[in-house]
Amino acid sequence: MSKxxxxxxxxxxxxxxxLVGTDTVKDDMKRWWYNLRGKEDPFLKIGEAxxxxxxxxxxxxxxxxxxxxxxxxxxxxxxxxxxxxxxxTLLKILSQVTQPTTGKIYTKGRIASLLEVGxxxxxxxxxxxxxYLNGAILGMRKHEIKRKFDxxxxxxxxxxxxxxxxxxxxxxxxxxxxFAVAAHLESExxxxxxVLAVGDAEFQKKCLGKMNEVSKGEGRTVLFVxxxxxxxxxxxxxxxxxxxxxxxFNGNIESVINYYENNLVSNDRNLSIKYSESPNLPMQIKSVxxxxxxxxxxxxxxxxxxxxxxxxxxxxxxxxxxxxxxKDINDELxxxxxxxxxxxxxxxxxxxxxxLCKLPKNILTSGSYNVTFAIFSPxxxxxxxxxxxxxxxxxEESQHSYLSQYNINYPGKIGIPSLWEYIE
Numbered sequence: 001m002s003k004x005x006x007x008x009x010x011x012x013x014x015x016x017x018x019l020v021g022t023d024t025v026k027d028d029m030k031r032w033w034y035n036l037r038g039k040e041d042p043f044l045k046i047g048e049a050x051x052x053x054x055x056x057x058x059x060x061x062x063x064x065x066x067x068x069x070x071x072x073x074x075x076x077x078x079x080x081x082x083x084x085x086x087x088x089t090l091l092k093i094l095s096q097v098t099q100p101t102t103g104k105i106y107t108k109g110r111i112a113s114l115l116e117v118g119x120x121x122x123x124x125x126x127x128x129x130x131x132y133l134n135g136a137i138l139g140m141r142k143h144e145i146k147r148k149f150d151x152x153x154x155x156x157x158x159x160x161x162x163x164x165x166x167x168x169x170x171x172x173x174x175x176x177x178x179f180a181v182a183a184h185l186e187s188e189x190x191x192x193x194x195v196l197a198v199g200d201a202e203f204q205k206k207c208l209g210k211m212n213e214v215s216k217g218e219g220r221t222v223l224f225v226x227x228x229x230x231x232x233x234x235x236x237x238x239x240x241x242x243x244x245x246x247x248x249f250n251g252n253i254e255s256v257i258n259y260y261e262n263n264l265v266s267n268d269r270n271l272s273i274k275y276s277e278s279p280n281l282p283m284q285i286k287s288v289x290x291x292x293x294x295x296x297x298x299x300x301x302x303x304x305x306x307x308x309x310x311x312x313x314x315x316x317x318x319x320x321x322x323x324x325x326x327k328d329i330n331d332e333l334x335x336x337x338x339x340x341x342x343x344x345x346x347x348x349x350x351x352x353x354x355x356l357c358k359l360p361k362n363i364l365t366s367g368s369y370n371v372t373f374a375i376f377s378p379x380x381x382x383x384x385x386x387x388x389x390x391x392x393x394x395x396e397e398s399q400h401s402y403l404s405q406y407n408i409n410y411p412g413k414i415g416i417p418s419l420w421e422y423i424e
Contacts, residue, residue: 003108004070005189005221006094011067011103013089013245016060063089064245067103071238073188076215076222078236078253080229080260085242087225091115091191094223109188109221110138114178123167127158127177130166134181148184155210156180157203176203183210190214191223208235229257230330261329261368262394273373273390282315283375283383285322286352290371290391300398301366301415305359307391311375312352320377324357325386329368334413335359338376365415366397 064086071077079087092098093105095113112134113120120137121130131152135145153159156176158169166174182190190211208231215222215235226232232239232253239256241249241264249259271290278284291306292299299305309322326335339355370393374386401415 003073004106005073005108006069006071006223007106008067008069008094009104009106011064011090011093011100011105012062013064013086013093013098014060014062014101062245064093064100064242067247069240069247069250071221071223073221074215074219075238076211076224076236078232078239078256079223079225079242080227080232080239080256081242082264084244086245087242088115088193089245090242091193091223091225095191107189110186111189111191112138112182112185112187113191114175114182115191115193121166121174121178124165126165127153127156127162127169130177131181135185138185138187140185144186148186152177152180152184155184155206172203179207179210183207183214187220189221189223193225194227204231211235228330229261230332233257270390270392278384279314281384282317283311283313283320285373285375285384286310286312288373288391290393292393298394298396300396301362301364301401302398303395304361305364305393307357307359307371309355309357309373310352311355313350315350317375317377317383318379320375320380320383322355322357323374323376323386325372325374326359327370327372328413329370331370334364334369362401362415364395365413366395367413368392368394 081087093100120134158173158177211222214220236253239253241260274287287310289308321339323338371391372386375384
């Protein structure tokens with residue numbers, strides 16, 4: 001049976017907007033005395049949930065509220081949620097950067113944290129000195145750090161600058177060295193916020209590989225915050241979903257990502273867009289509608305995706321055509337199309353036009369998608385710049401698809417079955 005290394009009991013964190021303090025020295029001293037004895041803040045007020053989409057009436061907000069969970073040794077836990085959900089606040093509490101307003105955190109083992117670029121680094125000290133400083137903060141002895149030193153420098157790729165003050169490092173170099181230190185020094189728990197987004201794609205891949213090694217190979221615990229569901233799915237076996245400061249769902253990583261995409265991301269679904277008039281453009285998309293008759297606006301794999309365009313041509317543009325970029329939730333391009341074969345727009349005429357773009361059913365698997373549109377001419381180039389992610393939609397696997405029949409989960413984004421046959 002795996003032992004529990006992190007336990008959160010009724011964690012909450014409240015912040016006061018505007019002024020900090022009670023406005024009097026006497027009350028500030030009273031608050032300090034209560035906190036010193038481990039008692040609840042006597043000036044704690046009922047606050048509002050941290051919902052950034054609405055204007056509040058209170059000066060107090062709960063960044064976190066009623067957070068309870070247990071994490072076992074060797075687990076890789078992805079903490080996901082929209083901006084402002086409380087992810088970074090939770091990691092700061094777990095890392096003991098800040099204290100919870102109420103509740104308690106129990107941890108077993110040393111914690112290495114990488115919460116933001118440069119966390120724990122002294123800008124006037126060199127990379128070499130900061131490695132030893134971070135190790136000392138973690139409670140490691142000098143000979144332990146020295147044993148790992150060459151490995152840390154090699155992983156970070158900043159060997160040439162290791163004796164240069166880190167204030168002269170770029171943000172990418174900063175995060176390379178910081179991650180190398182956090183991952184290689186022998187802590188039992190590794191906490192990583194979204195800082196890996198600063199590094200290049202090759203380094204991000206290298207970091208994910210190292211975190212996999214740390215968790216699965218060395219049996220250490222990893223907590224990982226990222227908006228990249230592909231990275232979370234690749235690294236983590238469990239997950240926690242935060243929304244407006246509350247733990248709304250936890251479980252295995254596949255069910256967590258499903259919940260997040262279907263209940264939080266899908267709230268942003270928008271099946272139509274109307275563009276503002278731009279008279280200076282020779283051609284322009286006036287509106288796009290993704291036709292859908294379902295009450296919940298969710299498509300299934302049995303549905304055709306039909307985009308209805310309204311286009312205005314103010315002056316003839318040779319060879320101009322409309323383009324469609326279809327991307328997944330990680331902003332990775334899944335499909336591209338254009339009406340370059342349409343005679344209508346190769347010989348476009350002045351005035352309004354309508355056209356349809358049909359994507360056959362059973363091409364995409366279940367998930368969240370977004371679409372970007374533009375007008376392009378091989379002669380003139382871009383006629384109307386693309387506006388990113390203007391239509392968003394959700395697809396669910398139908399009960400008739402071969403993926404559902406064989407209970408295949410997360411096979412990729414393309415749902416077309418291959419043809420198989422035995423030749424002998």
